[in-house]
Amino acid sequence: MKGLSDKIYDALRSVKLAAALIVLIAILAAAGGIIPQGRTIQFYTQRFPGTAEKLILALGLDKIFTGLPFLALASLFTVNLTICSFHRFANEMRKPRANRRHGPDLLHIGLLIFIFGGILSSRTRTEAFIYLGKGQAARLPDGALLTLVDLREERYPDGRPKSWESSVVIDDKAATSLTGVVTPAESGGDTLGESGYTGEDPRIAAGGKAPQVPTSPGSGGVTTASTALAHEAGALAQPTEVRVIKVNNPLRHKGSTIYQQDWNSELRVVLEDAMGIKLRLEPGTLAPMLGGSVRFMTVEKHEPSQAGAEECSNYKAVFLVSTAAGKEILRAGKGDKVGTFTFSSFEEAPVSGLKIVRDKGYPLVAAGLGLIVLGTFLTYIRKLKGMFA
Amino acid sequence: MIATLSFALLLISMIIQAVYLFRKDEAKDPLSPWLALGAGLLLLAEIIRRSVAIRFVALTSMFESLLFMACLVSFIVFALRYSKRLRAGRAITFGATALLIIFLALASSPLAPAEMRPPVPALQSGWLVLHVSFTFIGEAFFAAGFVGAFLQLAAKTEEKRRNYDRLAYTSIAIGYPIFTAGALVFGAVWAEKAWGVWWSWDPKETWALITWLTYTAYLHFRLVRKNTSKVMPILVIAGFIIAMFTFFGVNFLLSGLHSYA
Numbered sequence: 283m284k285g286l287s288d289k290i291y292d293a294l295r296s297v298k299l300a301a302a303l304i305v306l307i308a309i310l311a312a313a314g315g316i317i318p319q320g321r322t323i324q325f326y327t328q329r330f331p332g333t334a335e336k337l338i339l340a341l342g343l344d345k346i347f348t349g350l351p352f353l354a355l356a357s358l359f360t361v362n363l364t365i366c367s368f369h370r371f372a373n374e375m376r377k378p379r380a381n382r383r384h385g386p387d388l389l390h391i392g393l394l395i396f397i398f399g400g401i402l403s404s405r406t407r408t409e410a411f412i413y414l415g416k417g418q419a420a421r422l423p424d425g426a427l428l429t430l431v432d433l434r435e436e437r438y439p440d441g442r443p444k445s446w447e448s449s450v451v452i453d454d455k456a457a458t459s460l461t462g463v464v465t466p467a468e469s470g471g472d473t474l475g476e477s478g479y480t481g482e483d484p485r486i487a488a489g490g491k492a493p494q495v496p497t498s499p500g501s502g503g504v505t506t507a508s509t510a511l512a513h514e515a516g517a518l519a520q521p522t523e524v525r526v527i528k529v530n531n532p533l534r535h536k537g538s539t540i541y542q543q544d545w546n547s548e549l550r551v552v553l554e555d556a557m558g559i560k561l562r563l564e565p566g567t568l569a570p571m572l573g574g575s576v577r578f579m580t581v582e583k584h585e586p587s588q589a590g591a592e593e594c595s596n597y598k599a600v601f602l603v604s605t606a607a608g609k610e611i612l613r614a615g616k617g618d619k620v621g622t623f624t625f626s627s628f629e630e631a632p633v634s635g636l637k638i639v640r641d642k643g644y645p646l647v648a649a650g651l652g653l654i655v656l657g658t659f660l661t662y663i664r665k666l667k668g669m670f671a
Numbered sequence: 672m673i674a675t676l677s678f679a680l681l682l683i684s685m686i687i688q689a690v691y692l693f694r695k696d697e698a699k700d701p702l703s704p705w706l707a708l709g710a711g712l713l714l715l716a717e718i719i720r721r722s723v724a725i726r727f728v729a730l731t732s733m734f735e736s737l738l739f740m741a742c743l744v745s746f747i748v749f750a751l752r753y754s755k756r757l758r759a760g761r762a763i764t765f766g767a768t769a770l771l772i773i774f775l776a777l778a779s780s781p782l783a784p785a786e787m788r789p790p791v792p793a794l795q796s797g798w799l800v801l802h803v804s805f806t807f808i809g810e811a812f813f814a815a816g817f818v819g820a821f822l823q824l825a826a827k828t829e830e831k832r833r834n835y836d837r838l839a840y841t842s843i844a845i846g847y848p849i850f851t852a853g854a855l856v857f858g859a860v861w862a863e864k865a866w867g868v869w870w871s872w873d874p875k876e877t878w879a880l881i882t883w884l885t886y887t888a889y890l891h892f893r894l895v896r897k898n899t900s901k902v903m904p905i906l907v908i909a910g911f912i913i914a915m916f917t918f919f920g921v922n923f924l925l926s927g928l929h930s931y932a
Contacts, residue, residue, distance in 0.1 A: 305884075305888050311884065315921075409868075530798075530861075532867065541865075651856040651860070654856060655856050
């Protein structure tokens with residue numbers, strides 16, 4: 283006669299329970315596959331008006347995959363899989379070596395490793411999205427400085443993208459330096475360097491530590507960090523290897539992976555000083571002047587007022603002008619005075635969209651996936667042989 | 672043009688098979704499997720021609736995927752007919768040929784534009800080729816399983832039911848590891864490399880998982896239920912319908928990361 287613990291053990295390792303849980307998980311996943319997940323309340327109100335919307339929100343069908351029913355089923359499935367795996371493995375080991383079949387064991391253990399990796403990933407994964415122009419830099423989560431030294435884009439004749447490629451250098455030593463900065467020499471003179479405001483000018487170097495790339499746990503931590511990046515010139519970085527990031531060919535560096543994700547363009551402004559020297563500013567960057575500074579904040583875009591007008595003719599650049607007298611927000615068009623400068627023109631510059639991810643769970647996920655493939659093929663290979671026998 | 676020619680071969684094959692279906696003896700026509708093989712080879716030639724033209728494996732649009740799927744099912748029809756172990760009946764090859772014709776009809780519809788376009792950066796990956804090809808090879812076996820399960824439900828004698836069940840099970844048991852590798856494993860590896868996230872509950876991913884879970888449930892039910900149970904052919908049929916919804920329905924009804932598929 284079996285005791286209660288034996289009965290519970292048998293129930294928890296049973297194939298019937300596994301099959302029932304798989305069906306229930308599939309049903310919940312189907313609901314999650316039909317109802318868009320994680321949207322705003324307004325979205326559900328518009329898409330599913332009336333009772334359906336109330337039902338979706340009340341039952342948590344807008345967040346099925348993080349909801350209690352799904353997680354409870356997944357947890358019970360994991361318990362079932364764990365007990366079943368070890369029970370089965372122990373049984374196989376009692377058999378003569380020639381009769382053992384370890385395909386299902388590998389598959390089940392692979393699934394367990396995959397689930398564990400998935401949990402670790404969901405708890406620890408961080409990601410950030412940044413746009414960098416040529417010569418711009420951003421701090422990686424470990425403090426190293428990532429500088430975009432070149433970017434290339436190819437298009438097919440029909441205008442669709444063919445390839446996006448970013449060349450970067452990573453300066454690990456900048457992790458401890460006080461002034462981790464962009465390197466004008468490597469940037470092709472396309473940043474502050476060209477205007478003659480490079481070097482050791484204390485007005486530019488002040489506060490020259492690049493801000494760290496913002497990260498957010500989970501997903502969705504998206505920011506146009508180019509506005510928050512360091513553009514201050516300073517000491518040249520140590521010569522480092524130039525590494526290429528392409529779509530489908532990410533760069534892995536000390537626990538971070540950098541992906542080529544997007545390609546865009548950014549409007550810069552060109553200011554001219556009294557000497558006629560031109561200075562290019564990206565959004566968020568600062569130009570020092572006698573008695574203060576000018577920070578280019580953003581572009582206010584208005585539709586061109588007449589057909590054939592230059593695209594940017596109606597755009598206004600917004601500056602924050604700081605002087606001893608105080609701070610002033612200034613909207614300027616071409617030819618307007620901005621502090622001691624004259625606003626010369628807009629200039630469009632390509633920027634590379636890079637995604638920076640840290641995911642401690644992925645190695646386990648990949649190992650689990652490998653075992654799953656091996657396990658399923660070992661389990662069913664006999665059928666493939668048998669088909670043509 | 673080549674696809675149209677293979678469509679014509681399959682139509683002829685289907686007409687011949689239909690004639691033999693109404694014969695009372697068990698004789699099988701000698702021509703239809705070779706017509707299916709010919710159609711499959713023509714489709715393969717078309718895929719190679721397109722691959723050369725776009726300088727990448729031509730598996731990046733719905734039209735190309737349909738051709739590939741039809742090509743694989745053609746080969747399976749031929750293999751089923753000459754497999755001594757499975758002894759596929761006339762109804763099986765007739766059903767599979769009907770499916771083939773549906774795939775090619777869909778390929779010629781406006782739903783699947785036939786224009787040749789080289790892939791955008793995210794699609795230029797060896798992992799994508801593995802992901803798509805393995806998924807469709809797996810689904811081609813699921814298609815054979817679907818026909819077997821359908822006939823199993825309709826069979827009037829126990830012997831036929833067992834025979835169709837055996838064929839359905841063999842097809843699923845072969846397709847399942849290939850589909851697992853293609854849809855889930857290679858898909859996750861490609862997604863990690865291309866998008867920086869190996870799983871994102873994107874509708875296509877979710878429905879591929881549901882397909883996998885359905886066949887996983889089927890394989891587990893087989894361990895605990897008799898093969899005469901109607902639950903199993905129903906699961907196989909449901910699995911294939913879900914797989915086809917993942918292939919077509921998700922593309923047209925639900926937007927996500929796979930919108931270019």
